[in-house]
Amino acid sequence: MDSSSGAAGRSSLVYLLPLIAKPWLDSSSAAASPSWIPLALALLCVFAASAILFWCFPGGPAWGRSLIFSKKMKNAAAIPGPRGFPVLGSLLDMGALAHRRLAALARSHSAERLMAVSVGSTRMVVSSLPDVARQILASPCFADRPLKQSAQELLFGRAMGFAPYGDYWRRLRRIASGCLFSPRRIAAQEPLRQAETAAMVADISGSAARSNGGGIAVRGFVQRASLNSVMRSVFGRRIGDGEEEVQAMVREGFELLGAFNWSDHLPFLRQWDPQGVVKRCQQLVPRVNAFVRKIIQERRAEMAAAEEENSSSSKAAGGGEDFVHVLLSLQGEDKLEESDMIAVLWEMIFRGTDTTAILTEWALAELVLNPDVQRKLQSEIDSVCPAGQPVRDSDTERMPYLQAVINETLRLHPPGPLLSWARLATHDVEISGYHVPAGTSAMVNMWAITHDPSIWPNPEAFDPERFVENKSFDVRGIDLRLAPFGAGRRVCPGRALGLATVKLWIARLVQEFSWMPCEDSPVDLSEVLKLSCEMVNPLKARPVSRRPAATH
Incomplete structure (x- = not known):
């Protein structure tokens, strides 16, 4: 993993800011004193500012975090793609007709060859052309599959579909x-x-x-x-x-x-x-x-x-x-x-x-x-x-x-x-x-x-x-x-x-x-x-x- 994975881990703390603030919000002393309010507001402002900053980049928030925190990504050409929404990215497009929606997004961004997409905190690329599809599917760098939570719970991490390459x-x-x-x-x-x-x-x-x-x-x-x-x-x-x-x-x-x-x-x-x-x-x-x-x-x-x-x-x-x-x-x-x-x-x-x-x-x-x-x-x-x-x-x-x-x-x-x-x-x-x-x-x-x-x-x-x-x-x-x-x-x-x-x-x-x-x-x-x-x-x-x- 390069520095982008570590950066993603650090930046994911932004999503946890409301949880970090929760003890102050829930404590019995909070009802007696408004001293927690400035801290909560500050945390919310940091969260909102970070979410908007990450969202501004092509591909949406997950790609924005990589482009900001990874030295390698700073000098790389940005992959075209939809920004979606702050925090969520294009998560709402991954529904019952995700394949049609992704095809439409690729056309609208002229990104049929390769499109950057953020699905929540997941950084994705999508290809809609055969020659680029071959590069992905034949590359030894893409020999693994991301392990879905349901697949992991259902034992498939030890079966052929999701077992790590090795x-x-x-x-x-x-x-x-x-x-x-x-x-x-x-x-x-x-x-x-x-x-x-x-x-x-x-x-x-x-x-x-x-x-x-x-x-x-x-x-x-x-x-x-x-x-x-x-x-x-x-x-x-x-x-x-x-x-x-x-x-x-x-x-x-x-x-x-x-x-x-x-x-x-x-x-x-x-x-x-x-x-x-x-x-x-x-x-x-x-x-x-x-x-x-x-x-x-x-x-x-x-x-x-x-x-x-x-x-x-x-x-x-x-x-x-x-x-x-x-x-x-x-x-x-x-x-x-x-x-x-x-x-x-x-x-x-x-x-x-x-x-x-x-x-x-x-x-x-x-x-x-x-x-x-x-x-x-x-x-x-x-x-x-x-x-x-x-x-x-x-x-x-x-x-x-x-x-x-x-x-x-x-x-x-x-x-x-x-x-x-x-x-x-x-x-x-x-x-x-x-x-x-x-x-x-x-x-x-x-x-x-x-x-x-x-x-x-x-x-x-x-x-x-x-x-x-x-x-x-x-x-x-x-x-x-x-x-x-x-x-x-x-x-x-x-x-x-x-x-x-x-x-x-x-x-x-x-x-x-x-x-x-x-x-x-x-x-x-x-x-x-x-x-x-x-x-x-x-x-x-x-x-x-x-x-x-x-x-x-």
């Missing part, structure tokens, strides 16, 4: 790429995905029949299928009808991780926990620990019994084992402590559940609004899988239009429009000609990039043809014009599994049904940013079976 993080990454998300393992788990997809299709068919031609709410079906798929991959079990407790834990975790917590950016609020984030986390963590630890102990006992019988029939080397079994089988330097296993396994649930469900819902919504695209996709599926033969993973590789539909959905509705979580500068670094000090958070506004008319002609239109013309386009972090899973060291390790699942789901759902609009509930593409960017109003549509009644 030996432990590299070990987790090696386990993920070599054991959990390897191509061989993804292929071996196709029967699991097929089973959950078939169950989802059957549930939708039954619900559609009961609705007598009315619409169904799609979100519940894809969320259930997503959670069951991840639960079977991670824990080797589905969510049963009597396990509402597990579903409740997952929902609560989603809400806590997706909530914008003011205490992350105004540290003096942490002692009060005004949004109740810490309290809710402390109530959730013991339940999570008990649930995951029980499964680990059960699996450990099963493995011990199998070893005693010298039997390997239950777990073949082909990759059929769940993630718990994989982690328990690790030896040597890769072996994890049980507490770390709990953090890793629980993170898998959150990172793997919502993205696939949300992306599938967005895709179906666009297909309802664009029936010509839906018919063309059905024609491709029918040509590859004639006579209603169920689609398999190998079939989807021969469906370029399916891939184009998914790519266009990712472009128009990226689930993580700000790439989910920011990066953290561990050292001073130069980005796009600007000095960025250590301790700065960096975000890539992928939504702004994917809606930039200079990059994507007619960006607001849903047009899969743009990817048909460019069949080699890779969304896995190679081309930063569309990198919904990130890039560099912190790229999403489960992206291949997620894409395989979504391709299979959309292919099967479009193969089995024609998706029609509901007259009483038109498709609304309004969005809200939570843990991911989802539809404000869940999709309601009419699934009409494409199979003859006798064979459905």
